[in-house]
Amino acid sequence: AAGVIQSPRHLIKEKRETATLKCYPIPRHDTVYWYQQGPGQDPQFLISFYEKMQSDKGSIPDRFSAQQFSDYHSELNMSSLELGDSALYFCASSPVTGAEQYFGPGTRLTVT
Amino acid sequence: DQQVKQNSPSLSVQEGRISILNCDYTNSMFDYFLWYKKYPAEGPTFLISISSIKDKNEDGRFTVFLNKSAKHLSLHIVPSQPGDSAVYFCAAEWESGGGADGLTFGKGTHLIIQP
Numbered sequence: 001a002a003g004v005i006q007s008p009r010h011l012i013k014e015k016r017e018t019a020t021l022k023c024y025p026i027p028r029h030d031t032v033y034w035y036q037q038g039p040g041q042d043p044q045f046l047i048s049f050y051e052k053m054q055s056d057k058g059s060i061p062d063r064f065s066a067q068q069f070s071d072y073h074s075e076l077n078m079s080s081l082e083l084g085d086s087a088l089y090f091c092a093s094s095p096v097t098g099a100e101q102y103f104g105p106g107t108r109l110t111v112t
Numbered sequence: 113d114q115q116v117k118q119n120s121p122s123l124s125v126q127e128g129r130i131s132i133l134n135c136d137y138t139n140s141m142f143d144y145f146l147w148y149k150k151y152p153a154e155g156p157t158f159l160i161s162i163s164s165i166k167d168k169n170e171d172g173r174f175t176v177f178l179n180k181s182a183k184h185l186s187l188h189i190v191p192s193q194p195g196d197s198a199v200y201f202c203a204a205e206w207e208s209g210g211g212a213d214g215l216t217f218g219k220g221t222h223l224i225i226q227p
Contacts, residue, residue, distance in 0.1 A: 004155070031212045033212065033214055033215075035214070035215075041219070042201060042217035042218060042219045042220060043156070043201070043215075043217050044217075045214025045215060045216070046214075047214075048211075048212035048213070048214055049212065050211070050212045055211045055212035055213075056211050056212050056213050056214055058214045090155050090156070092155075094212070100146060100158050100161055101146075101158070101215060102158055103148075103155035103156045103157070103158075104155050105153075105154055105155045106153075106154070106155050
């Protein structure tokens with residue numbers, strides 16, 4: 001069965017640079033969620049989109065923005081990167097809001 | 113303030129026996145609970161969920177029990193198998209609040225199945 005696809009899987013950036021993470025949800029899933037997991041931490045919810053509109057907002061820094069496109073894929077844009085942004089970034093999708101969320105393999109971002 | 117708590121960072125169980133992972137929550141608005149299994153360098157994999165209108169949900173070797181009055185849920189794995197060794201996350205959401213709510217996760221329990 002098709003799963004959530006995230007790209008790139010690994011990304012190394014320097015401080016103050018920008019990064020763009022991409023997420024392709026499971027086919028026919030219209031809702032996308034972004035999470036950040038720091039070392040030894042639990043995943044923290046950042047933001048979600050339903051039918052291309054922002055739905056819920058968690059602990060997403062102002063330096064980050066995200067959007068969902070007409071084909072339902074989503075991109076997380078991160079600017080002025082800081083060392084503390086180094087983490088695993090997961091995308092999840094669900095077929096309808098409130099249902100189970102299915103996670104992608106994650107993008108490991110390292111900021112040096 | 114940790115709204116979903118998994119107080120056992122690790123749990124070791126012998127193969128074939130029952131594994132019981134516990135989770136407590138503080139936010140009474142949570143009405144939908146999920147368990148995820150996670151291997152290193154992979155995303156969390158959905159295992160089983162339960163709505164607050166139920167007190168038990170079963171799927172194969174996995175059973176989740178919910179005690180709303182105690183704000184406590186548990187995941188039972190019977191029988192435990194070596195492939196069950198992973199980190200298990202409890203998660204909760206306010207499903208009836210509408211919108212695509214993010215999940216609130218516990219810090220996870222590392223389950224180790226001993227041969």
